[in-house]
Amino acid sequence: MKEEQRKVAEVRRRRRNDIILVAVILLLAAAGIAIFLLARESGERVVVMLDGEVFAEYSLSDSVTAEIPSGIEGKNRNRLVIADGKAWVSEADCPDLICARHKPISHEGETIVCIPNRLVISIE
């Protein structure tokens, strides 16, 4: 009898610790996400880099639609749109279109990258 009671108590103890563990982890993760969202700053400039070199700079408050030729001899292009304080790629003819599907960026440090066209759009 005593042996069984002890085992049940052990199982309960472990289960209780499990729950505390999960709660702590989820709490820390939530706190991390909160800090990340609150600490980011709105950006001012949109910097366009082709092949590692600055190609153009715009202000985030501009309203611009710009055709950016790719780093490779004029074959591919991306269309950059800046409006409403955000920047995004509306059209591209790269094979994967990751750049075009990206959410509009507006905060310091955010980037939209088109690897096939060697294009990096970043906010500073």
Next chain:
Amino acid sequence: MNGRTKKIVFLALMASLALTLSYLESLLPPISASFPGIKMGLPNIVIILTLYCFGVKEAAAVSFVRLAGAVLLFGNVVTFAYSFAGAALSLSLMAILRRLDVFSAVGVSVVGGVSHNAGQIFVAILLLDTPQIGYYMCVLATSGTVAGILVGFAGSIAIKYFKRIYSGVDR
């Protein structure tokens, strides 16, 4: 079949099972477009079973064979660096926690899953030289916990029935 042979055969089966689960996982569509690399961690069911029913050395052997098989069949050396870091950290913590007997298999599995991701993120930060990747841990910790709970329950069931299966082989 003597005891040692039986153990070797069983562990080999576990290693191939883990490898197969790893492959199956890679076939599933990505859970999230914004967050690539989120995995369920099915192979950890096998690792946990091996850890609890045999020991650290055996679990490490199974884990290593599974990683070696995965990189030889499906990946490249870089993939192996990530996986190895994650698995090494994960197994070390799981072994320590099991010895300390603080959590049940579910809790141990949660720590295993989250630390596996943490190990991979750490390698990513080192190789790509971008500490910003660290923020990704918040998302991975959440998904790793959920996955760890499910894997832990599956592993607990397997551990419970293990003795019956293992000793039954001699018939």
